[in-house]
């Protein structure tokens with residue numbers, strides 16, 4: 001993780017970002033607004049440039065004017081400083097058009113800066129053109145850094161990285177032809193969220209959790225990412241991906257490995273990546289029988305009528321998988337990972353449900369089981385909750401569940417930076433801790449499920465918008481004598 005001194009040193013480290021796909025949804029909604037915040041807070045290097053690269057024709061002025069749709073500012077000076085960093089270059093990285101102009105712009109910046117700059121290529125483009133783009137970047141020598149010191153460029157890649165193991169490996173071969181692993185930043189923006197980073201502090205900074213963080217005490221774990229919105233304008237991408245690939249393969253498996261890994265030797269990216277890898281390698285790879293009993297696929301009502309979605313689409317907008325980690329600590333503990341669009345609300349949480357122990361002393365005072373829970377709420381209302389039982393005040397003895405909460409909003413009087421601000425800073429200082437390493441292991445978990453689902457050739461179970469997903473998801477967990485806990489345990493409500 002970057003130290004204060006590294007952030008200070010960054011000021012004297014000339015840097016240039018090329019944002020391929022600068023006119024796209026992600027660039028407008030996240031990347032440029034995050035750069036604006038960093039610029040406003042004086043966190044960018046003194047010699048800094050953003051080359052906005054996309055196919056449309058824009059002048060610098062018309063491009064920066066268009067960014068006002070997603071960036072609001074109070075002080076005109078902040079805005080002017082920010083736009084002074086940006087230069088628009090029309091080019092097509094997939095068709096290798098005008099990349100020489102881009103290269104010249106990079107070289108000119110270096111000449112003006114009279115320094116060897118750190119070059120960063122940010123691929124905010126459709127994942128379907130990654131392979132062509134990597135090849136063209138390499139052929140055009142954009143992967144090389146400035147000529148003076150031979151410093152190499154860094155490359156940033158958005159999810160998804162491949163759509164199965166085979167395509168991910170082939171993509172990786174193309175990428176590593178031109179970039180070393182130490183220059184590759186695969187983004188999972190979840191890892192940039194404060195609450196996700198806090199998982200390290202929570203697990204390894206508090207002695208009280210380690211002794212109970214295992215199969216002796218924990219009954220099961222629920223990891224949920226529920227979205228209120230549907231596919232919106234991303235129908236063409238989403239319809240080819242589906243919920244399992246779009247969310248479980250990356251975000252939820254990353255969260256699962258962070259909350260279950262053994263303590264790393266050091267707080268650096270090699271040690272953390274190694275620990276996460278050990279978990280991913282220990283997760284069960286499902287046989288077709290297990291897929292039938294341990295997964296659910298659903299599609300929200302009206303999905304087939306969405307823009308750019310196939311009328312006969314069999315793509316799932318809801319996915320549930322019950323996984324196991326086959327190691328000593330977690331053997332026998334089911335992990336329910338579920339995600340869906342157009343559900344009741346927006347929440348991402350990890351809930352550890354502890355084994356219920358009937359305490360002889362209180363057995364007459366319970367109406368129903370009241371196990372302890374630990375909830376890590378990633379979004380919204382970020383925080384941590386612990387459900388305990390307590391005696392209800394009064395003359396009779398009755399035991400009721402109560403929640404102890406730590407809420408970011410009230411505990412820290414500081415704004416939380418957007419995940420992308422954090423990740424952009426890390427890329428600039430060269431810290432890969434919060435980026436994904438090789439993705440092969442997670443595809444090995446997902447591929448057997450996809451294979452069975454593809455062979456089914458049936459429509460996923462339809463669920464009502466605004467519900468908690470298909471009925472089969474409820475049946476699956478009830479069969480295990482358990483119930484869904486989110487949103488029962490949603491914490492830090494306003």
Ligand code: NAD
Pocket residue numbers: 020021022023024025026027053054055056091092093094095123124125126127129158159160237
């Ligand atoms: P988008 O379709 O809105 O934008 C893609 C951009 O790439 C556009 O600017 C387009 O003009 C440009 N482009 C397309 N072909 C090009 C080419 N040949 N040469 C140069 N530019 C080209 O897509 P998006 O939603 O912004 O997504 C970008 C990437 O980020 C994708 O990999 C996506 O999976 C990932 N991502 C997006 C989001 C999101 O919220 N939008 C979230 C997570 C990850």
